[in-house]
Amino acid sequence: MTKADRILYLITALLLPMMFYFSWTGDKEADYADVYVDNKVVRHVSLSGQQEIDVAGALGHSVLQIDHGRIRFNTSPCKAKVCIHRGWLQRGGEFHACLPNRVSIALRSNANEYDSINF
């Protein structure tokens, strides 16, 4: 084994645990969200950047706001506005719905810290 071999082995040994950590573990914010209307996926959206998404539901249009890794119901045709009061969602495994408008969102991450959230 040459000196160069040993250096490469050393770099590999150091880098692999780091890459594993950043790929598969850790407190992950969500990467994307599935948007459902009436139990069917209508959009699969990245949570990076900023945008608004208009979703036609049973009562009318829900507007979802995306802001650098988080998402919320911004406007809704429902009466109680429970969906809006929930505020931002940002963690993989979280989900929320506007029950009257039959619109729901489920946040996903490529490496969820949690498979499901209890509340």
Add this chain to the structure above:
Amino acid sequence: MTSVPMMKPLMLFLGLLVLTACQPAPKEHHQTLLSFGTLVEITFWEDDKAKVDTALANIERDLKYMHEAWHAWQPGPLGRTNMLLETTEEFSANPSVIGLIQKSQALAIRSGHLFNPAVGQLIKLWGYHSDDAPQGPPPAQSRIKQLLQQNPRMDDISIKGVRMQSRNAAVKLDMGAVAKGYALDQLMAMLQGMGIENAIINAGGDLKAMGRHGDRPWRVGIRHPRDKSGILAGIEVKDGESVFTSGDYERFYEYKGRRYHHIIDPRSGYPAEGTQSVTVIHTDAATADAAATALFIAGPSNWQEIAAAMGIKYVMLVDAQGELHLTPAMQSRLQFKEAPKQIHLSEQS
């Protein structure tokens, strides 16, 4: 030539790099369903996509059936049962409600009637028999007192086969604190019958798991009762376990600056005080569901006695000051995101 020997470690490095960068195999499947009056999320770890699709269709169908059968204020089998219980005459009950009512009777007795689904009239009086959030004002004290004096309890109901009768006309069943758990038990049994071994069903925040997520256990985050975005603690859920939380933040309204939540103490007729949330783990989801409510009502001073009577080993109660009350068994399983400011450990092992 050093380039050839260097190729081996280089190839090893690149090969491992590629492996590390790989995404997990597409064994994980998700679906959310608006059903049972809430949002239900189902997660599978399963190779057979066709089996997953069949399972999802079965879950959707069964949830719809159970929701209609056990609905507290819409016409259906439970609504009919309530009408006939009020007559205090004997009648033949719809079989779809009998198992749930019998299970609830046993749980109510073990909880010292702190879990009391017979107080449906009281829940309705508080405005929680509506799809819309109640606005207040809270009900008149005289009306609450009148209902409490009638003292409806689950042991007022007698069941022989399909024949059912109440000796108390004030009994009106509201299965809101047990139906979700009972439904999850039924759904998981159905999935097992299909040969599905690894799944989580989360119905509006309460869940039951079976099997594992591949080569590791399922991991569940328990939300902080006062921070919608925060996780209080994480937990690894074992095969067959259910995790249920009752909290004062789930359904409530504010009237003249005071919060009135939906967990009504059947002894006082008012929302239970002293607790923000109770989390329970148990293999039987119906038991976990009822116990989370009963222990919330029991509060920081009395929860241990009720937990012991109901056979609950894993309990976390967050009191009104945000301090934690834990069984030692629960403490050993929780992975806190931040060190709690105060932990009160019970003597229960």
